[in-house]
Amino acid sequence: MTEYQTDPAAVRRWPVDPAARAALEDYFRRAARQESIPALAGSDRDFRGADLRGLNLGGAWFSDADLRGVILRGSRLNGACLSAADARGADLTDAHLRKADLSDCNAAQAVLRGACLQRCDLDTAILREADLTGADCRNAFMPDVDLHGATLDAVLFDSGEGPPTSAAAGCSGRRCTVPRAASPERSMWVTKHPTS
DSSP: OOOOBOOGGGOSBOOSSHHHHHHHHHHHHHHHHOSSOOOOBOTTOBOTTOBOTTBBOTTOBOTTOBOTTOBOTTOBOTTOBOTTOBOTTOBOTTOBOTTOBOTTOBOTTOBOTTOBOTTOBOTTOBOTTOBOTTOBOTTOBOTTOBOTTEEOTTOBOOTTOOOOHHHHHTOBTTEEOOOOOSSGGGSSOOOOOOOO
16 A cells, blocks of 8 residues: 655655745645644645655645646645646656546646546646556546547546547547547546547
């Protein structure tokens, strides 16, 4: 079982921005005083330059935050809010984002290899050229998600369900664009990519 960290000594590299660093330091102080893990108040903060791998950031607020290039490998982000965050090029390899809100998040060229995205809200998220190899996207809410050029090798989607016809038409091999489904019964969930 993975042990997620709530200790400032686990931060490999702090964000350059003083306000983002202060938000993290406040989170660690509160975590040390409580039995339950507090939520990180990181909305509208600039976390660029940070290496936060392996941290327990479940329920964190990163809405409108700048997460470009931030390393969150193997971090626990279940239930976190990354709505409208700029996460271009972020490394979320093996991160746990179950039930996270990534609506309107720009995660173009992000690395989400092996990430758990179960029951995530990815409505209008931009995942252009992102690497989702081996990600678990079962029951993910994906209307209008932009997966243009994304790598979808071995991605887990709900079994027995295929992509909307309109999505299948825009795919070539394992690189794919998944637009909004054409039929009303398929308009809410994109569940499986086409195979080559």
